Amino acid sequence: MVETTDGEPGDGAAEVLDRPLPDGVRRRVVQIVSDGFGGLTVGELPAQLRQYARFAPNRRAKFAGNAMAAALETDPLFRQRIGEKFRETQPELSAALDSGAPPPAADPLDVAAAAYVLRPTGWVKLVTAAGEEALRADAERAGEESRAELARLREELAQAREQTRTDTERLRTELDTAKKEAESLHRKLRAALSDVKRGQAALRKLQSETETARAEGQTQVSAAESESRRLKARLGEAEAALEATRRAAREGRSVEDMRVRLLLDTVLDAAQGLRRELALPPVSVRPAETVDAVEPGRMTPKDIAARALSENDPAILDQLLALPQAHLVVDGYNVTKTGYPQMPLEKQRLRLLGQLSQLAAQTGAEATCVFDGAELAAPVLLAPPRGVRVLFSKPGVTADELIRQLVRAEPPGRPVIVVSTDREVADGVARAGARPVASVVLLKRFSRA
Numbered sequence: 001m002v003e004t005t006d007g008e009p010g011d012g013a014a015e016v017l018d019r020p021l022p023d024g025v026r027r028r029v030v031q032i033v034s035d036g037f038g039g040l041t042v043g044e045l046p047a048q049l050r051q052y053a054r055f056a057p058n059r060r061a062k063f064a065g066n067a068m069a070a071a072l073e074t075d076p077l078f079r080q081r082i083g084e085k086f087r088e089t090q091p092e093l094s095a096a097l098d099s100g101a102p103p104p105a106a107d108p109l110d111v112a113a114a115a116y117v118l119r120p121t122g123w124v125k126l127v128t129a130a131g132e133e134a135l136r137a138d139a140e141r142a143g144e145e146s147r148a149e150l151a152r153l154r155e156e157l158a159q160a161r162e163q164t165r166t167d168t169e170r171l172r173t174e175l176d177t178a179k180k181e182a183e184s185l186h187r188k189l190r191a192a193l194s195d196v197k198r199g200q201a202a203l204r205k206l207q208s209e210t211e212t213a214r215a216e217g218q219t220q221v222s223a224a225e226s227e228s229r230r231l232k233a234r235l236g237e238a239e240a241a242l243e244a245t246r247r248a249a250r251e252g253r254s255v256e257d258m259r260v261r262l263l264l265d266t267v268l269d270a271a272q273g274l275r276r277e278l279a280l281p282p283v284s285v286r287p288a289e290t291v292d293a294v295e296p297g298r299m300t301p302k303d304i305a306a307r308a309l310s311e312n313d314p315a316i317l318d319q320l321l322a323l324p325q326a327h328l329v330v331d332g333y334n335v336t337k338t339g340y341p342q343m344p345l346e347k348q349r350l351r352l353l354g355q356l357s358q359l360a361a362q363t364g365a366e367a368t369c370v371f372d373g374a375e376l377a378a379p380v381l382l383a384p385p386r387g388v389r390v391l392f393s394k395p396g397v398t399a400d401e402l403i404r405q406l407v408r409a410e411p412p413g414r415p416v417i418v419v420s421t422d423r424e425v426a427d428g429v430a431r432a433g434a435r436p437v438a439s440v441v442l443l444k445r446f447s448r449a
Contacts, residue, residue, distance in 0.1 A: 028113030036085030314445035323415040331420035360387035372399035
């Protein structure tokens with residue numbers, strides 16, 4: 001009989017397990033502790049387990065399994081309390097373990113886990129036997145799986161062999177068909193070569209006939225040239241006869257003149273009647289006035305560009321915006337990233353649009369601000385300021401291309417000023433007739449205001 005720590009016989013607390021607790025037994029032990037955990041007060045729990053007191057049993061077993069197993073092994077009082085809770089829920093199994101005769105029909109893992117918690121005499125043997133039984137069951141299960149896998153592989157091998165045999169027969173049939181087609185193609189090729197030879201012979205015959213026809217044609221051309229010279233001589237004779245006839249007809253021209261004058265008077269009277277019928281207004285525009293040019297006293301963007309102002313002088317922008325019907329197109333992010341790149345994009349847009357609204361109110365010019373839609377992570381909820389049109393480029397279209405489309409949409413001769421430092425944009429709009437201005441000029445104009 002094994003001696004206990006309290007010196008009372010029949011207690012297995014002094015027994016020691018000389019190997020790690022089998023995994024299956026350990027999982028059942030953790031489940032027993034988790035089930036009995038909820039019946040204890042916080043004061044009855046070990047200090048390291050009190051933080052899990054409010055957990056559900058499943059979450060407690062998942063997150064506190066290692067801590068509960070360690071507390072059960074090192075804290076006899078905690079183990080005794082868990083054992084008492086287990087005896088309340090499993091009285092028959094507990095009584096059987098105390099009597100030393102576990103039920104034969106019980107699961108060995110359940111028996112071993114209960115023995116590990118209750119620590120009756122001989123519990124180490126029960127745990128060891130359960131571990132060996134679990135290993136044997138795992139081995140048998142692995143053997144069954146191996147046999148099933150082997151059977152499956154044999155079946156797949158048989159299917160592969162059958163498929164290989166079928167594919168081989170199919171390939172042989174296809175090879176025989178390909179051989180027959182190759183023979184047929186060889187016959188067709190020989191026939192085609194014969195046709196080519198006959199065609200070459202016909203071509204040589206045709207070339208010979210062409211040479212003959214060319215020689216005959218040259219002979220006919222020579223004859224036609226001789227006939228042409230003869231006809232030209234006859235034409236000269238006819239022109240001389242016509243001139244003589246004209247001289248003879250001048251004597252009776254007075255009658256013809258009278259007829260022509262009568263016809264002219266008739267046409268003039270008909271034109272005057274048509275003018276009264278249509279009631280056309282007097283002409284106020286002359287054709288010369290429809291030609292696009294610069295009149296004296298009028299200025300164009302190119303005239304202003306020719307003045308002695310610096311390209312970076314904001315006064316040049318004032319002069320451009322003072323032109324009649326001026327349209328200011330601004331490359332939005334090009335300006336903001338030049339003037340205040342450290343700000344977020346949303347604040348850059350709001351600051352630029354506020355300044356453009358003030359400029360439009362001061363100058364009366366039409367203002368359009370273009371932003372690149374590729375810079376947007378989501379659609380922009382923006383109320384355009386008064387006097388400024390705000391446009392974002394569509395997916396797949398850059399802001400530069402949208403600016404060029406705006407310039408091309410304007411009629412020739414209208415002053416269009418494009419603000420951008422991008423050289424490609426500036427060159428493109430200049431070719432379209434617009435006046436490019438650097439972004440720094442617009443920023444200086446803002447700071448001056």
